[in-house]
Amino acid sequence: xxxxxxxxxxxxxxxxxxxxxxxxxxxxxxxxxxxxxxxxxxxxxxxxxxxxxxxxxxxxxxxxxxxxxxxxxxxxxxxxxxxxxxxxxxxxxxxxxxxxxxxxxxxxxxxxxxx
Amino acid sequence: xxxxxxxxxxxxxxxxxxxxxxxxxxxxxxxxxxxxxxxxxxxxxxxxxxxxxxxxxxxxxxxxxxxxxxxxxxxxxxxxxxxxxxxxxxxxxxxxxxxxxxxxxxxxxxxxx
Numbered sequence: 001x002x003x004x005x006x007x008x009x010x011x012x013x014x015x016x017x018x019x020x021x022x023x024x025x026x027x028x029x030x031x032x033x034x035x036x037x038x039x040x041x042x043x044x045x046x047x048x049x050x051x052x053x054x055x056x057x058x059x060x061x062x063x064x065x066x067x068x069x070x071x072x073x074x075x076x077x078x079x080x081x082x083x084x085x086x087x088x089x090x091x092x093x094x095x096x097x098x099x100x101x102x103x104x105x106x107x108x109x110x111x112x113x114x115x
Numbered sequence: 116x117x118x119x120x121x122x123x124x125x126x127x128x129x130x131x132x133x134x135x136x137x138x139x140x141x142x143x144x145x146x147x148x149x150x151x152x153x154x155x156x157x158x159x160x161x162x163x164x165x166x167x168x169x170x171x172x173x174x175x176x177x178x179x180x181x182x183x184x185x186x187x188x189x190x191x192x193x194x195x196x197x198x199x200x201x202x203x204x205x206x207x208x209x210x211x212x213x214x215x216x217x218x219x220x221x222x223x224x225x226x227x228x
Contacts, residue, residue, distance in 0.1 A: 045218075048213075048215055055214070095214065102209050102216065106160070
Protein backbone atom coordinates (compact mmCIF):
# COMPACT_ATOMS: atom_id res chain seq x y z
CA UNK A 1 0.00 0.00 0.00
CA UNK A 2 1.37 3.41 -0.96
CA UNK A 3 -0.10 5.15 2.07
CA UNK A 4 -1.47 8.67 2.00
CA UNK A 5 0.20 10.71 -0.71
CA UNK A 6 0.60 14.47 -0.48
CA UNK A 7 1.99 16.93 -2.97
CA UNK A 8 3.97 19.04 -3.10
CA UNK A 9 6.21 18.15 -0.14
CA UNK A 10 7.51 21.69 0.04
CA UNK A 11 5.98 24.91 -1.22
CA UNK A 12 7.47 28.38 -1.04
CA UNK A 13 5.30 31.20 -2.27
CA UNK A 14 4.89 34.92 -1.94
CA UNK A 15 2.18 36.61 0.03
CA UNK A 16 -0.97 37.06 -2.01
CA UNK A 17 -0.42 34.04 -4.22
CA UNK A 18 -2.80 31.11 -4.47
CA UNK A 19 -1.59 27.84 -3.00
CA UNK A 20 -3.09 24.41 -3.68
CA UNK A 21 -2.18 21.37 -1.62
CA UNK A 22 -3.13 17.92 -2.83
CA UNK A 23 -3.90 14.64 -1.14
CA UNK A 24 -4.57 11.10 -2.28
CA UNK A 25 -6.00 8.97 0.55
CA UNK A 26 -5.45 5.26 1.05
CA UNK A 27 -7.60 3.25 -1.32
CA UNK A 28 -10.77 2.06 0.40
CA UNK A 29 -10.72 4.73 3.09
CA UNK A 30 -13.85 6.86 3.23
CA UNK A 31 -12.85 9.66 5.59
CA UNK A 32 -10.25 12.31 4.88
CA UNK A 33 -8.84 14.90 7.25
CA UNK A 34 -6.79 18.06 6.74
CA UNK A 35 -4.60 19.25 9.63
CA UNK A 36 -2.24 22.15 10.15
CA UNK A 37 0.76 21.93 12.48
CA UNK A 38 2.69 24.88 13.87
CA UNK A 39 4.98 25.31 16.84
CA UNK A 40 2.61 27.78 18.43
CA UNK A 41 -0.71 26.01 17.97
CA UNK A 42 0.29 22.37 17.60
CA UNK A 43 -1.85 20.06 15.48
CA UNK A 44 -5.16 21.60 14.39
CA UNK A 45 -7.98 19.88 12.50
CA UNK A 46 -9.07 22.14 9.65
CA UNK A 47 -11.77 20.10 7.94
CA UNK A 48 -12.80 16.55 7.37
CA UNK A 49 -14.82 14.68 4.78
CA UNK A 50 -16.79 11.46 4.98
CA UNK A 51 -17.76 9.77 1.73
CA UNK A 52 -16.55 12.91 -0.12
CA UNK A 53 -18.92 15.18 1.84
CA UNK A 54 -17.55 17.87 4.19
CA UNK A 55 -18.69 17.02 7.71
CA UNK A 56 -16.93 19.54 9.93
CA UNK A 57 -15.15 22.63 8.64
CA UNK A 58 -15.21 24.54 11.91
CA UNK A 59 -11.43 24.52 12.03
CA UNK A 60 -10.96 26.33 8.74
CA UNK A 61 -9.35 29.63 9.76
CA UNK A 62 -11.18 31.96 7.40
CA UNK A 63 -12.66 32.32 3.97
CA UNK A 64 -9.24 32.33 2.39
CA UNK A 65 -9.15 28.59 3.00
CA UNK A 66 -11.24 26.15 1.01
CA UNK A 67 -11.18 22.38 0.58
CA UNK A 68 -12.74 20.03 -1.92
CA UNK A 69 -13.03 16.32 -2.39
CA UNK A 70 -14.36 15.69 -5.89
CA UNK A 71 -13.97 11.93 -5.63
CA UNK A 72 -12.87 9.23 -3.20
CA UNK A 73 -9.26 9.34 -4.29
CA UNK A 74 -8.43 13.04 -4.33
CA UNK A 75 -8.73 16.14 -2.19
CA UNK A 76 -7.36 19.68 -2.35
CA UNK A 77 -6.81 22.40 0.20
CA UNK A 78 -6.58 25.85 -1.32
CA UNK A 79 -5.42 29.10 0.24
CA UNK A 80 -6.21 32.26 -1.68
CA UNK A 81 -4.68 34.73 -1.05
CA UNK A 82 -1.88 33.29 1.08
CA UNK A 83 -0.38 35.19 4.02
CA UNK A 84 2.86 34.70 5.99
CA UNK A 85 0.88 33.45 9.01
CA UNK A 86 -0.29 30.50 6.89
CA UNK A 87 3.25 29.11 6.99
CA UNK A 88 2.96 25.66 8.56
CA UNK A 89 3.09 21.96 7.82
CA UNK A 90 -0.20 20.73 6.40
CA UNK A 91 -1.07 17.09 6.87
CA UNK A 92 -3.68 14.98 5.19
CA UNK A 93 -4.92 11.82 6.90
CA UNK A 94 -7.41 9.16 5.93
CA UNK A 95 -9.33 6.45 7.72
CA UNK A 96 -11.96 3.83 7.14
CA UNK A 97 -14.87 5.02 9.21
CA UNK A 98 -17.09 2.07 9.78
CA UNK A 99 -17.50 -0.58 12.40
CA UNK A 100 -15.02 -0.10 15.25
CA UNK A 101 -12.22 1.55 13.33
CA UNK A 102 -11.24 5.18 13.74
CA UNK A 103 -7.47 5.18 13.41
CA UNK A 104 -6.13 7.72 10.98
CA UNK A 105 -3.18 7.28 8.67
CA UNK A 106 -1.16 10.38 7.96
CA UNK A 107 0.65 11.54 4.88
CA UNK A 108 4.18 12.98 5.03
CA UNK A 109 2.89 16.55 5.02
CA UNK A 110 3.42 19.66 2.91
CA UNK A 111 5.69 22.30 4.39
CA UNK A 112 4.33 25.67 3.27
CA UNK A 113 6.37 28.83 3.55
CA UNK A 114 4.73 32.14 2.64
CA UNK A 115 7.15 35.04 2.33
CA UNK B 116 -16.38 18.48 26.34
CA UNK B 117 -13.95 15.93 24.97
CA UNK B 118 -10.31 16.70 25.54
CA UNK B 119 -6.89 15.16 25.80
CA UNK B 120 -4.14 16.35 28.12
CA UNK B 121 -0.50 15.45 27.87
CA UNK B 122 0.95 17.03 31.00
CA UNK B 123 4.60 16.77 29.96
CA UNK B 124 5.77 19.01 27.14
CA UNK B 125 9.33 17.66 27.19
CA UNK B 126 10.83 14.51 28.69
CA UNK B 127 14.48 13.49 28.74
CA UNK B 128 15.55 9.91 29.42
CA UNK B 129 18.82 8.06 29.17
CA UNK B 130 19.20 5.37 26.57
CA UNK B 131 18.29 2.04 28.10
CA UNK B 132 16.09 3.58 30.77
CA UNK B 133 12.37 2.98 31.03
CA UNK B 134 9.84 5.47 29.71
CA UNK B 135 6.34 6.50 30.63
CA UNK B 136 4.44 9.24 28.80
CA UNK B 137 1.25 10.44 30.39
CA UNK B 138 -2.11 10.99 28.73
CA UNK B 139 -5.36 11.98 30.42
CA UNK B 140 -8.66 12.32 28.62
CA UNK B 141 -12.13 13.59 29.14
CA UNK B 142 -14.78 11.72 27.21
CA UNK B 143 -18.46 11.09 27.75
CA UNK B 144 -18.59 7.48 26.59
CA UNK B 145 -16.21 4.60 26.11
CA UNK B 146 -13.29 6.17 24.31
CA UNK B 147 -11.21 4.95 21.44
CA UNK B 148 -7.61 5.81 22.37
CA UNK B 149 -4.49 6.11 20.27
CA UNK B 150 -0.82 6.91 20.52
CA UNK B 151 1.03 8.34 17.53
CA UNK B 152 4.71 9.12 17.04
CA UNK B 153 6.16 11.84 14.83
CA UNK B 154 9.83 11.78 13.90
CA UNK B 155 11.38 15.06 12.71
CA UNK B 156 10.15 16.01 9.26
CA UNK B 157 7.73 13.09 9.11
CA UNK B 158 4.02 12.53 9.41
CA UNK B 159 2.36 10.89 12.38
CA UNK B 160 2.64 7.12 12.67
CA UNK B 161 0.21 5.01 14.67
CA UNK B 162 1.94 3.23 17.56
CA UNK B 163 -1.04 1.50 19.15
CA UNK B 164 -4.75 1.75 19.79
CA UNK B 165 -7.33 0.73 22.36
CA UNK B 166 -10.97 0.03 21.56
CA UNK B 167 -12.11 -2.52 24.11
CA UNK B 168 -11.07 -5.69 25.87
CA UNK B 169 -7.68 -6.14 27.49
CA UNK B 170 -6.67 -2.80 29.00
CA UNK B 171 -2.99 -3.39 28.30
CA UNK B 172 -2.30 -3.03 24.60
CA UNK B 173 0.87 -3.76 22.71
CA UNK B 174 2.07 -1.67 19.82
CA UNK B 175 4.91 -1.39 17.40
CA UNK B 176 8.53 -0.66 18.31
CA UNK B 177 8.19 -2.28 21.73
CA UNK B 178 5.67 0.21 23.10
CA UNK B 179 2.67 -0.61 25.25
CA UNK B 180 -0.10 1.42 26.86
CA UNK B 181 -2.54 0.78 29.66
CA UNK B 182 -6.11 2.05 29.75
CA UNK B 183 -7.25 2.96 33.25
CA UNK B 184 -10.87 4.03 33.24
CA UNK B 185 -10.86 5.03 36.92
CA UNK B 186 -8.03 7.46 36.27
CA UNK B 187 -9.11 8.51 32.76
CA UNK B 188 -5.59 7.74 31.63
CA UNK B 189 -3.87 5.97 28.77
CA UNK B 190 -0.15 6.14 29.52
CA UNK B 191 2.46 4.96 27.06
CA UNK B 192 5.38 2.86 28.28
CA UNK B 193 8.55 1.28 27.03
CA UNK B 194 10.88 -0.77 29.24
CA UNK B 195 14.13 0.27 27.52
CA UNK B 196 14.43 3.35 25.34
CA UNK B 197 16.61 3.45 22.25
CA UNK B 198 18.13 6.62 20.77
CA UNK B 199 15.87 6.19 17.73
CA UNK B 200 12.82 6.70 19.96
CA UNK B 201 13.57 10.42 20.18
CA UNK B 202 10.49 12.01 18.63
CA UNK B 203 7.21 13.77 19.36
CA UNK B 204 4.45 11.60 20.82
CA UNK B 205 0.76 12.39 20.53
CA UNK B 206 -2.16 10.89 22.40
CA UNK B 207 -5.59 11.01 20.72
CA UNK B 208 -9.16 10.16 21.71
CA UNK B 209 -12.32 9.76 19.68
CA UNK B 210 -14.59 9.60 17.98
CA UNK B 211 -15.45 13.27 18.00
CA UNK B 212 -17.94 15.00 15.77
CA UNK B 213 -18.53 11.80 13.84
CA UNK B 214 -15.19 10.32 12.94
CA UNK B 215 -12.59 12.87 14.01
CA UNK B 216 -10.06 12.47 16.80
CA UNK B 217 -8.97 14.92 19.49
CA UNK B 218 -5.17 15.12 19.67
CA UNK B 219 -3.14 16.19 22.65
CA UNK B 220 -0.46 18.84 22.25
CA UNK B 221 2.29 16.28 22.23
CA UNK B 222 5.28 15.29 24.37
CA UNK B 223 8.76 15.76 22.96
CA UNK B 224 11.12 12.93 23.96
CA UNK B 225 14.87 13.46 24.09
CA UNK B 226 17.12 10.44 24.58
CA UNK B 227 20.59 11.03 25.99
CA UNK B 228 23.55 8.65 25.64
